[in-house]
Amino acid sequence: MQTVKGATGKWEKAVDLPSGQKVMLKIYVKLPQTNPASQLSTVQTIDGVVMDEKVQTGKKVIYRFCYKLP
Numbered sequence: 001m002q003t004v005k006g007a008t009g010k011w012e013k014a015v016d017l018p019s020g021q022k023v024m025l026k027i028y029v030k031l032p033q034t035n036p037a038s039q040l041s042t043v044q045t046i047d048g049v050v051m052d053e054k055v056q057t058g059k060k061v062i063y064r065f066c067y068k069l070p
Contacts, residue, residue, distance in 0.1 A: 019069055027063040046070075 004011070017023065031038040037057045044052045044065055052065050 017069060021069045023067055023069060025063075025065045027061065029061040029063075031057070031059055031061060033059060 004013070025044065027040070027042060029040050031040060039055055039057045040061045040063070041055045042053070042063060042065075043050060046069065051067065054063060056063065
């Protein structure tokens with residue numbers, strides 16, 4: 001498990017995993033109230049192919065994404 005605290009602005013993390021690995025991504029974020037509203041954009045790619053893409057707004061964002069690598 002990897003935890004990142006205090007990340008601000010654009011944050012990107014690349015991880016190399018072996019084939020057949022089970023993956024669970026959990027993101028818990030408290031976004032500041034701004035005008036226009038703050039947003040969290042997440043994109044999951046495998047071998048350059050987008051598997052999931054979300055844009056969320058609100059004060060408290062919880063996002064989970066699970067899959068098994070080919």
